[in-house]
Amino acid sequence: MKFFLKKRYGQHLLKDKFIINKIISIINPKSSNIMVEIGPGLGALTIPMTKYNNFISVIEIDQNFVNYLKYNKKIIKSKVLIFSENALKFNFNILTKKYEKKIRIFGSLPYNIATTLIFYLFNNYINNIQDMNFIMQKEVVNTLTANTGEKNYGCLSIMAQFYCKIKSSIEIQPISFYPIPKVLSNMVYIKPHKKNPYKLHNTYLLKIIIQKAFSMRRKILRNSLKDLFSVDELNYFGIDYKIRAENVSISEYCQLAQYLELNSYSL
Structure with a gap:
């Protein structure tokens, strides 16, 4: 497994099967949903997701992981579409046009790109997203969900909540990952407003x-x-x-x- 890991990508792979099953349960995928996973790694979430869903696209920047996923017999190729690309540059409109439906995005995000990535999605694809379920650094989730007057409330809280309803799901301990990160993680649910309550265009x-x-x-x-x-x-x-x-x-x-x-x- 060490062969796969690259420090520059901030990779921490989920390994706790109980947590993985709980995450899938929270996401609650339906067979007809258009699911998009960012950073699938070795397929810890991808593989169990195929039991519930027939339309999964995964976006992976690390070619080693891409090759692993392509040749993993547990992955049903008719259900999984693999993109060897950087999620920060990926055109998510390809998928909404292909399936003519809004997409549901999920994944365990590297700590070093998490906030950049969600704002890339907010700024470019917000109208094509049904919802998002991400595993992120707990401190970032606390900021995303902070309310007026709370110590974590700031620019990130305001801009994220301007676009979406945001709710913290479950805390995930470091021992659930390999290698073990030095920070706590949290799953967060992000759903774009159907009708933005803040009447502002600029x-x-x-x-x-x-x-x-x-x-x-x-x-x-x-x-x-x-x-x-x-x-x-x-x-x-x-x-x-x-x-x-x-x-x-x-x-x-x-x-x-x-x-x-x-x-x-x-x-």
Whole structure:
């Protein structure tokens, strides 16, 4: 097994059969779902998934794993389509056009690309995704799911929740992987909003606002957002200028972004 592992890809392979079965149960694949796995590795999730689903595509960057999967007799080739590609560059529209359905994405994501990957999906394919189930670093999941006022609430929480409903599923201990990682993992359920509750089209302006607010996290809004909003403008939206960035809700940040958009703000 050591032959397969490459440090640059941050590979940690699931080996705990109890956890694997629990993960499959949580994902709850239906035979007609279009399932897409990112980073299948040796097929720990892929192989049991074929018992429940007939349309599985896997995206794997490591050619050693690709070769292993191609010649593994446990993998039913009529059910599994293997792509030897980088998920960060993969065109997921290929699958939605092929099957004419939204896709369900799952996988154990390398810690070094997890947040980059989910935002690649948010920014490019959000309308073609039914849901996502990912295993990620627990600390990242805590941030993704954090609510207003909580210590983990920040830019990542806001942007992720702008696009999706997000829920933490199960904690996964390091011993469930090989090699054993130094951090705890968590499974997270991510479902794009059917109708986005935040009436905002310009997410670029939202990013500008929250980056400024959280770059000076310990300062009150009057100071952290002084280049964008006056005290009177914050008061207009019912936002107390004496609070800090973590105490402002997503809806309030979106209102501020919409205000900038209507007033033709540009850098």
